[in-house]
């Protein structure tokens with residue numbers, strides 16, 4: 001897949017992503033399972049031209065989430081962190097005609113790319129984009145009676161708010177609904193945090209975020225409000241099944 005894509009240095013930072021990986025087994029699993037529509041493929045290729053391309057979601061992960069939405073017959077969903085609209089497009093495509101993705105981001109610039117592709121795929125009527133800090137939007141949804149009305153949520157925005165997003169999503173998602181969380185393996189670096197090689201005072205922001213992510217993973221494991229699966233797919237995807 002995407003053999004013609006030029007790999008520049010910024011993409012080498014995200015070697016775990018299927019379209020740049022050199023891991024033969026990962027390539028195999030993706031080549032033998034990921035199905036992309038023409039519009040998804042065009043959106044991915046367009047995003048790979050953007051300077052912030054390394055934020056793009058992983059096709060194998062998003063396909064799994066879409067399949068999960070179908071399996072639980074999701075209708076009302078949340079996409080926290082839209083970027084160029086790939087996750088919203090993929091989730092919306094798995095929903096029935098009257099399904100909804102409430103899509104949360106702060107960036108007009110990124111999301112306007114997504115709008116074009118949502119329209120091309122004929123799913124724009126299912127996507128309700130809210131341009132504001134996601135915490136504000138989630139709190140408003142709760143205030144306005146949204147508690148336990150969502151079937152599914154995908155958390156993929158600013159990492160330091162992950163715990164806040166998770167706690168708000170737990171209020172918004174119904175019993176047996178699913179919260180999926182991206183980047184929980186942090187490019188494999190969580191092992192360094194686990195071994196004490198990285199801590200909250202580490203030099204780089206990415207290391208400090210990794211320290212945070214390792215603690216967040218431990219919090220999720222101990223949270224009895226959910227059943228959990230941490231999958232080594234994409235950059236690490238944690239599935240939380242609300243009890």
Ligand SMILES: C[S@@+](CC[C@H](N)C(=O)[O-])C[C@H]1O[C@@H](n2cnc3c(N)ncnc32)[C@H](O)[C@@H]1O
Nearest residue numbers: 055056057081082083087105106133134157158
């Ligand atoms: C990793 S990208 C999302 C990728 C997307 N889910 C996909 O599948 O391609 C993270 C996004 O979170 C957004 N973001 C960052 N801080 C935010 C905040 N406080 N509230 C809402 N969105 C935020 C960024 O603008 C960016 O578009």
